[in-house]
Amino acid sequence: MARKSVILSLLAASGLSVLLAGCGRNGKLATGSEGPSPRITFEKVAYDFGEVGVNAKRTDEIPFSNTGQALLKITNVEGCCGITNVKLDKTEFAPGETGTLKMEWTAKPNPATMMWQLVVHSNDGANPALVLNMRATLVQRITWEPRRLKLFLNEENAGCPKLTVRSLDNQPFAIQGFKSTADCVTADYDRAAEATQFVLEPKVDMKKLEENLQGRISLELSHPEGREVSILFDVLPKYTINPQLLIVLRAEPGKPTTRKIKVLCNYGQASEVESVTSKSRTMAVRMLGQKEIPDGCELEVEITPLAPPVEGKTIYTDTFSLNLKGGEELPITCNAYYTPAKPEAPVGSEAK
Incomplete structure (x- = not known):
């Protein structure tokens, strides 16, 4: 379950803020002490919001109260899985006082059961990291x-x-x-x-x-x-090129290799390739011939890498243009893979 940080906003004008960290339950735990202590109490710890539309943006309120005998301090709230914001009107609650967590969340985009948690950190020594379990059934509206x-x-x-x-x-x-x-x-x-x-x-x-x-x-x-x-x-498309990518293995500058390219006409139109040209000119390319095939034509091209390999670079890319009679241009990418040169042995070194 992915977890993320969200901010606990305060609606009061006190200027205080509490950070909602990821759901790792890493908030500081309160230590037990003698004397009166606070107690954070929710009506329940498992909430089912029923059917909710996919991608819906919701705000749900979760009431709680301080049933203890001392001041309750909420230090942070951890949220995850679509929780965008949690708001409190304040962070300190006297004995017997109630409050509400206002949770803003966004449903996921596909129908499913969505489950997530809120972890409420406070100075309640008996339950310093109280876990609230949430679920909703996401449906298409x-x-x-x-x-x-x-x-x-x-x-x-x-x-x-x-x-x-x-x-x-x-x-x-x-x-x-x-x-x-x-x-x-x-x-x-x-x-x-x-x-x-x-x-x-x-x-x-x-x-x-x-x-x-x-x-x-x-x-x-x-x-x-x-x-x-x-x-x-x-x-x-008007035309389909097969293959869509040309690959030259063990490329060497000046060493030609041949490849076949099919140009298929998807709408029954006639086509004829007049020439093949290189865009970046890292490779030379020329058409050796073409023949008619069902629904198109098949070319045979000669590809010659030109650029000498640069140290540490083994892949060179060029884009060829299949120039059709009538002015249309069809692009096709070619990758040439050079074999890395073996490092020369230092002068005077002897084989072990």
Whole structure:
């Protein structure tokens, strides 16, 4: 269980503050002493908050009292697993006085059982590090369809379907925001309109989409326990290059090697590679030939590393451009791995 530090804020104007450290229970323990002593008492030490929406931001209050005979001093409170803040109106409580821990926490993003702890450190000699166990059942309050989009460059509006967002608890909500990667996808909506279901008609910018073949659509909602919707999208590119990465092992400057590259046309368009060029010129590359294959063509290229190896550097990277007839350029990365040179034996040394 991951643990982290949070700050115990004080609402009173006393200016005092208490640090919530990680859940390692490393606060200073009070020592027992004769005479009246404080006693921190909670109504219970295990709390079940029932069903809570994923990603929900909650504030829950946990009452306690000083049932002892001396002044109770809370020195720190340890929180973890989504606890963002714990607030107290003060840190010292007279005998018989009550107080409240106000715990701010954020539910995790997926349906599951969420469990965490608070550890309250005080000068209660009988229980200087009192453990409170918390749990909640995380459920989906909002659902949407489709969950993921597959888009196409040769279809009207990229073949993007309508997006349906609805609440599962019949809680009306409003759409507060709509964003997408590079603004590839937009949609009209009314921030003031509330309903239990919305059907959006996305509009796709085909030019931007061609430059962003993977991305995300994010919706911001006003639902108290379902504030975000995230939809990933993938675009079928015009061309698929196989392999996507060229590798040259045991590379040596001036030593050529050959590789084959397939260029597949995903939309049935004709293609012809006119030339292959190097971007950074750490390697020389030239096309030896090409032949037609189903749905594309296959190239044979010759790769010659140029840069002499620098001491301590064994990997060189270059980007080649497959230049198609008509002006399109398809990039492909090439990594060349040099064999480290063996250190020379010192002059005059003898083999043992």
